Amino acid sequence: MTTSTRPAVFFDRDGVLNHDAGYLFEASKFEWMDGAREAVRLVNKAGYFAFVVTNQSGVARGFYQESDVDALHRWMADQLATVGARIDAFEYCPDHPEGVIERYRRDSDRRKPGPGMIIDLMKRFPVAADRSILIGDQQRDVEAARAAGIRGLLFREGNLAAFVREALKLG
Template sequence: MTTTSTRPAVFFDRDGVLNHDAGYLSEASKFKWMEGAREAVKLVNEAGYFAFVVTNQSGVGRGFYEESDVDALHQWMAEELAAVGAHIDAFEYCPDHPEAPIERYRRDSHRRKPGPGMITDLMQRFPVATEKSFLIGDQERDLEAARAAGIRGLLFREGNLATFVRETLKLA
């Protein structure tokens, strides 16, 4: 029998945690990293944790931008992180919204936070040590998603994200 060793994970909300929430952000030119965000991801990498991004992107369902725009922005973020020696293991987003004007995205989705689907999908794809993993979010719906997925949820509202992560990892 082969066992895959598990690793803890940090699930980052995107808007309001990794970057300043500019509302329906889809362009790198409007993206502004949160203070300490790139360093925070690097700290997570160096600690041996998976680093994931889980983000609601109803702007797609609302017709403000395309899924290809979200993918391009995430690729740009990955390149920016690589420049400081950091990486995200996987980006997950949910374009759905129950009131989306675009029909194919108009639905209640278990992947849309506060649903846990993006987190649980990642935990099925990667060997995540659930009991040591946590999510960092800036909204109550992020924390609800974490609880529903069986991991800790931590609220980040302001300050330096690297300092927040460094303190959290000390307690882990």
């Protein structure tokens, strides 16, 4: 391991950073989880990469388009910036084996519990996998983390900043 690597926190989106509203793509329906923006800022200040890895099968199901996902992620980045926080990269998987949009109807190792999104980010960024974690709200998130060689933690409720502070052993 070189000294240039840094640990990362991989955040699931729906159910972790925001309340899961089911196939969310509109900023007007987006509701941050308690402590979510502060959690990202804590991760930034601790010197970790902050990533979002999210299944977005609503694209394959025809509920919205990739451009809608991108627009929501830009909006989230703008909202985070107002509190001095940032996400280093957003990754999402639009695929689903039962999708109605043919080009997205497929199995993908990027769709959690597959580790593809995490592995892709670890190839693009100098991530110290042995010190990195994924925070998700579903067992498939933890399975994806394990398959990528990092620790996965389940977040079910409460304040995300407090959860991150404990997970990273921050004072």
